[in-house]
Amino acid sequence: xxxxxxxLMQLFNGINSGSIYALIALGYTMVYGIAKLINxxxxxxxxxxxxxxxxxxxxxxxxxxAIIASIISCTVxxxxxxxxxxKPLRNASRITLLITAIGISYxxxxxxxxxxxxxxRPFPDIINLPPLIIGDxxxxxxxxxxxxxxxxxxxxxxxxxxxxxxxxxxxxxxxxQGAAMLMGxxxxxxxxxxxGIGSALAAIAGILYCASYPIVSxxxxxxxxxxxxxxxxxGGIGSIPGAVLGGFVLGIIEALTKAYISSQLSDAIVFxxxxxxxxxxxxxxxGQNAKEKV
Amino acid sequence: MKVLEVQNLGVNxxxxxxxxxxxxxxxxxxxxxxxxxxxxxxxxxxxxxTGVYKASDGEIKVNGKSIKNKSCHQIIxxxxxxxxxxxxxxxxxxxxDNIKVGLYHRYRYxxxxxxxxxxxxFKQEEAINEAAVNLMDVFGLMPYRDYLAxxxxxxxxxxxxxxxxxxxxxxxxLLDEPAAGMxxxxxxxxxxxxxxxxxxxxxxILLIEHDMHLVKGICQRVVVLNYGQVLTAGPTxxxxxxxxxxxxxxxx
Numbered sequence: 001x002x003x004x005x006x007x008l009m010q011l012f013n014g015i016n017s018g019s020i021y022a023l024i025a026l027g028y029t030m031v032y033g034i035a036k037l038i039n040x041x042x043x044x045x046x047x048x049x050x051x052x053x054x055x056x057x058x059x060x061x062x063x064x065x066a067i068i069a070s071i072i073s074c075t076v077x078x079x080x081x082x083x084x085x086x087k088p089l090r091n092a093s094r095i096t097l098l099i100t101a102i103g104i105s106y107x108x109x110x111x112x113x114x115x116x117x118x119x120x121r122p123f124p125d126i127i128n129l130p131p132l133i134i135g136d137x138x139x140x141x142x143x144x145x146x147x148x149x150x151x152x153x154x155x156x157x158x159x160x161x162x163x164x165x166x167x168x169x170x171x172x173x174x175x176x177q178g179a180a181m182l183m184g185x186x187x188x189x190x191x192x193x194x195x196g197i198g199s200a201l202a203a204i205a206g207i208l209y210c211a212s213y214p215i216v217s218x219x220x221x222x223x224x225x226x227x228x229x230x231x232x233x234x235g236g237i238g239s240i241p242g243a244v245l246g247g248f249v250l251g252i253i254e255a256l257t258k259a260y261i262s263s264q265l266s267d268a269i270v271f272x273x274x275x276x277x278x279x280x281x282x283x284x285x286x287g288q289n290a291k292e293k294v
Numbered sequence: 295m296k297v298l299e300v301q302n303l304g305v306n307x308x309x310x311x312x313x314x315x316x317x318x319x320x321x322x323x324x325x326x327x328x329x330x331x332x333x334x335x336x337x338x339x340x341x342x343x344t345g346v347y348k349a350s351d352g353e354i355k356v357n358g359k360s361i362k363n364k365s366c367h368q369i370i371x372x373x374x375x376x377x378x379x380x381x382x383x384x385x386x387x388x389x390x391d392n393i394k395v396g397l398y399h400r401y402r403y404x405x406x407x408x409x410x411x412x413x414x415x416f417k418q419e420e421a422i423n424e425a426a427v428n429l430m431d432v433f434g435l436m437p438y439r440d441y442l443a444x445x446x447x448x449x450x451x452x453x454x455x456x457x458x459x460x461x462x463x464x465x466x467x468l469l470d471e472p473a474a475g476m477x478x479x480x481x482x483x484x485x486x487x488x489x490x491x492x493x494x495x496x497x498x499i500l501l502i503e504h505d506m507h508l509v510k511g512i513c514q515r516v517v518v519l520n521y522g523q524v525l526t527a528g529p530t531x532x533x534x535x536x537x538x539x540x541x542x543x544x545x546x
Binding site: 062116165168169171175176178179180181182183185186187 | 344348365366367371372375376378382383384385386387391394395396398399400458459461462
């Protein structure tokens with residue numbers, strides 16, 4: 001295998017993990033856009049999604065039903081978290097919301113640890129497709145499935161937000177809640193839908209993540225959650241194309257540093273890139289500069 | 295029928311009585327102005343009418359129905375719409391999308407029809423598009439159709455805000471200082487626009503304004519607020535020459 005095909009392989013690794021980061025980052029960015037809240041519990045929704053899928057499969061459900069069960073339970077969970085924890089605090093300060101989000105994150109982790117113990121469980125190999133072989137490059141089945149599913153979901157989401165009534169309502173609420181309310185938009189419903197969509201994407205991301213790294217424990221959501229949060233900030237938090245771009249950029253940088261520089265240093269390098277980008281463009285790659293009224 | 299009936303409306307903010315014993319009724323297709331010194335409670339009245347603030351006492355009826363315990367978007371659905379003192383458009387959306395946001399609540403389809411794109415969805419989208427184009431035509435916004443709202447000239451932004459409010463098909467339109475920041479020529483254009491809105495859309499209009507030329511030029515009736523209370527109310531000419539009103543504005 002020559003160096004170029006090796007590079008391409010690493011690139012694919014990066015795109016694979018990048019597309020998972022992007023799916024998760026979409027949840028962060030949508031919720032931030034609409035509720036101005038960094039929902040730190042979002043990473044743990046991934047974990048819940050993976051658990052539900054695993055338990056459903058172990059319980060004998062066929063894979064498609066297990067995936068649907070996982071998506072539905074995460075959607076309901078996301079909406080419930082918003083209703084119970086965030087909605088009563090809608091007029092509270094941002095820091096209060098942030099701390100509540102961290103609290104919810106630990107609540108989810110600890111209650112899953114209590115119920116299922118902190119032991120890791122193996123996740124079954126759910127994507128059993130033949131690898132794609134192009135020349136001397138081999139791309140594992142789960143890799144291209146992950147990439148294809150993610151790209152489809154991101155495209156659908158983008159169309160949904162741009163073209164549909166609910167999508168326009170979401171954009172209106174994220175720009176000016178007061179004005180949106182006075183256009184006859186139901187704010188509560190719109191925010192609930194946003195949390196629901198974000199959580200559904202997180203469920204799918206959780207399953208895809210576990211297809212690549214086949215281990216489930218109550219803590220698996222933390223690391224991809226943080227990475228995806230970084231991806232969202234990198235791309236410009238609040239922007240949907242930004243989250244996607246940020247996810248891919250992060251995944252590719254991570255894979256390439258692991259392969260060519262050092263796997264121990266990869267996190268340090270990823271975070272340095274983040275710091276550099278934010279030094280030169282504080283609002284992120286595709287983020288808009290905050291307009292101050294003078 | 296009365297589009298708006300307000301009786302003995304009052305609201306307290308802590309120890310401050312911001313609006314007290316405010317009554318007003320507006321008939322179909324009537325054009326009424328609210329004037330008064332800064333801080334008199336004019337915008338507070340608008341916020342009470344649209345449910346942004348909850349009244350401490352009194353009653354508000356829109357098209358004969360009480361708005362008590364209704365949330366903001368429900369009140370809008372009952373036939374009220376408003377614009378803001380400082381323009382609040384959806385700046386990152388195009389002109390046509392701004393109007394569509396206002397139109398959407400009149401069309402009901404659920405998430406699944408939106409995703410599955412049924413024929414009902416396409417029919418509604420077409421109706422929405424047509425209604426948006428009609429509104430843009432009336433306000434001369436067609437050339438700006440795909441501009442971002444933020445990039446419109448100031449006068450056009452005002453008109454877009456009025457068009458967006460009209461998209462919700464209100465029977466009463468509330469305009470909060472529509473002429474604020476406009477030069478005399480823009481104000482004259484705005485007066486024509488407001489007259490046109492009243493005639494073509496058959497809505498009643500209640501407006502807050504400091505520009506007395508505009509008030510004199512278009513309002514049929516005027517209510518004067520001072521310290522949260524109605525100082526006087528009646529036909530425009532009569533009220534504007536009232537000595538108590540002149541005193542409230544200019545001092546002794």
